[in-house]
Amino acid sequence: MSQQYQTERPRLLLVEDDEAARVSLSRVLGRVGYQIDMVPDGEQAIALLEAPDQHEHFDVVLTDLLLHEIDGVQVLKRARQLPDPPEVVLLTGYGTLHTAIEALRAGAFDYLLKPCKPEDLLRCIGEAVRRRNERRSQPDGVAPADQPQTHG
Amino acid sequence: MRYSQRGQARRLAANRHLRLSHGPGTSTDSFAQLAETLLRSRDLLRAIFDQVHDGLALVGRDRTVLAANLALARLYGTTPAALVGSVLATDHPLGVLMLRALAERRPVNERRQITTSDGQARTLDIQLIPQLDLNQSVEQVVLHVVDTTEQAQAAALVLQNEQLASSRRLAGSVAHRLNTPLQAAQNYLYLLDEHVAPDERGKTLRLVTTELDRMAQLVRSMLEFQQTDGPHQTPISVGDLVERALLVTGGYLQRLRVTITCDMGPDLPVLFAHGDELLIALVNLILHAVETMADEGMLRVAATVHVGDDGKPAALRLEVGQVGARHAPGASGRAATNYGDGRIELSRRIVEQCGGALAFEARHDGARSAVIVLPLVVPLPVPAI
Numbered sequence: 397m398s399q400q401y402q403t404e405r406p407r408l409l410l411v412e413d414d415e416a417a418r419v420s421l422s423r424v425l426g427r428v429g430y431q432i433d434m435v436p437d438g439e440q441a442i443a444l445l446e447a448p449d450q451h452e453h454f455d456v457v458l459t460d461l462l463l464h465e466i467d468g469v470q471v472l473k474r475a476r477q478l479p480d481p482p483e484v485v486l487l488t489g490y491g492t493l494h495t496a497i498e499a500l501r502a503g504a505f506d507y508l509l510k511p512c513k514p515e516d517l518l519r520c521i522g523e524a525v526r527r528r529n530e531r532r533s534q535p536d537g538v539a540p541a542d543q544p545q546t547h548g
Numbered sequence: 549m550r551y552s553q554r555g556q557a558r559r560l561a562a563n564r565h566l567r568l569s570h571g572p573g574t575s576t577d578s579f580a581q582l583a584e585t586l587l588r589s590r591d592l593l594r595a596i597f598d599q600v601h602d603g604l605a606l607v608g609r610d611r612t613v614l615a616a617n618l619a620l621a622r623l624y625g626t627t628p629a630a631l632v633g634s635v636l637a638t639d640h641p642l643g644v645l646m647l648r649a650l651a652e653r654r655p656v657n658e659r660r661q662i663t664t665s666d667g668q669a670r671t672l673d674i675q676l677i678p679q680l681d682l683n684q685s686v687e688q689v690v691l692h693v694v695d696t697t698e699q700a701q702a703a704a705l706v707l708q709n710e711q712l713a714s715s716r717r718l719a720g721s722v723a724h725r726l727n728t729p730l731q732a733a734q735n736y737l738y739l740l741d742e743h744v745a746p747d748e749r750g751k752t753l754r755l756v757t758t759e760l761d762r763m764a765q766l767v768r769s770m771l772e773f774q775q776t777d778g779p780h781q782t783p784i785s786v787g788d789l790v791e792r793a794l795l796v797t798g799g800y801l802q803r804l805r806v807t808i809t810c811d812m813g814p815d816l817p818v819l820f821a822h823g824d825e826l827l828i829a830l831v832n833l834i835l836h837a838v839e840t841m842a843d844e845g846m847l848r849v850a851a852t853v854h855v856g857d858d859g860k861p862a863a864l865r866l867e868v869g870q871v872g873a874r875h876a877p878g879a880s881g882r883a884a885t886n887y888g889d890g891r892i893e894l895s896r897r898i899v900e901q902c903g904g905a906l907a908f909e910a911r912h913d914g915a916r917s918a919v920i921v922l923p924l925v926v927p928l929p930v931p932a933i
Contacts, residue, residue, distance in 0.1 A: 414728045414732075416728065416729065416732040417728045417731050417732050417735075419732075420731070420732040420735035420736055420739075421731070421735060423735065423736075423739055424735045424738060424739060427739065489723070489724050489727040489728075489767075489771065509768070510727045510728075510730075510731050511727055511730040511731035511734050511760075511764050511767070512731070512734075513734060513738075514734060514735055514738035514739075515738070
């Protein structure tokens with residue numbers, strides 16, 4: 397596993413409770429070269445993000461908003477507390493402006509409405525990775541202000 | 549003390565009644581005082597009787613009205629005096645109920661719809677309570693009428709809202725269940741498309757993708773419908789509504805080479821309705837019409853204003869249907885299904901929530917059209933009688 401972290405390929409954490417959706421999303425993202433770690437719930441996502449040897453290696457977290465115990469917004473909030481937080485993209489079937497605003501206020505990079513087109517997904521994740529890289533390249537770790545846009 | 553001619557007659561009648569009750573030997577002065585007291589008591593009772601909000605009457609066993617209060621008289625557009633002495637006809641609902649009360653010698657109840665003299669529909673809860681003598685024979689019957697129109701309307705509204713909330717929950721549940729496989733299917737199609745040469749297979753895949761896009765749009769519409777807080781009526785242009793519905797379904801209709809005929813009447817008014825929900829209803833009806841239509845069929849959307857008896861616009865009539873009864877047996881996958889029935893039911897509830905009605909009418913050319921009739925006047929609460 398440790399060899400994976402040394403590559404240049406962006407690393408994604410995919411949090412989705414539905415197996416079919418999880419696998420298909422990972423295949424779409426995997427085809428363009430992302431490294432994917434998949435978990436089916438929020439607890440495992442947080443455990444993976446907060447593990448001392450792991451958190452700094454995730455570039456983007458793509459999480460379903462509706463999860464059983466710990467939901468996507470909670471995953472987002474915990475991820476934002478990490479020393480070098482990954483960008484977080486929420487994937488949800490609840491296309492309400494209210495939820496989108498809540499997620500964006502809590503620091504989400506973006507918000508995708510399910511079902512989203514794979515092209516939109518790839519574009520969104522690509523932009524999230526780019527912003528993550530820009531943030532890393534800044535001396536203080538702050539990326540230029542990007543205005544998030546909703547895809548899907 | 550001076551009395552009017554009518555008052556004098558009443559006092560003499562009361563006096564005579566007291567003489568008969570007490571027999572000879574009682575002084576005239578005492579009779580006069582008693583008669584006066586009796587009449588005062590009766591007037592007081594009359595005033596109380598008329599203050600009661602419910603309709604009340606005392607009916608003899610021969611069905612003759614012995615006394616009636618103001619509330620009951622008003623319900624029937626008359627005066628208490630006019631009701632007293634009238635006989636409840638055996639073919640009148642009250643007469644029928646009276647016969648039942650006499651036969652069963654116990655209280656009988658019934659809810660009735662009546663139309664008042666000023667043309668208002670009222671819902672009445674009617675109760676007839678027989679008064680039995682020592683021999684358990686019916687002596688008189690008390691008629692008690694409660695106007696429950698407002699309560700009935702409120703109950704109907706609550707029921708309607710519950711039904712709508714239920715359909716919202718159903719729509720939400722269906723949409724959420726559809727979302728995940730849709731996402732997976734979209735992803736797999738995307739992957740497949742990457743590997744396929746741009747020949748027949750690619751073309752088919754693009755068609756499937758188009759269908760999936762349409763399903764995704766419907767899912768979003770259903771979710772938005774589920775998340776609507778409640779009835780929120782806003783002014784909407786009929787032209788805009790039809791245009792938006794055709795815009796949503798445009799791609800689908802174009803792919804099936806369906807021709808659209810729009811017949812919008814002149815001076816269409818602004819509707820006061822739930823715009824987004826009405827859009828869903830209209831989209832559903834368009835899709836339903838196309839489902840049973842042959843490819844290259846013709847869809848007609850028409851809007852006209854129905855003028856009331858007073859010459860003013862009273863209702864809007866929106867018609868959606870195909871032109872000509874051409875149902876292709878090969879219209880694969882687009883035959884009427886339970887899903888289609890569900891859409892119709894959803895549309896019906898939306899239209900009813902807007903105070904309108906949805907019906908299906910057979911046209912002269914054999915085709916069947918969905919017809920939405922929406923009131924142009926915001927219904928006001930019916931004033932109490």
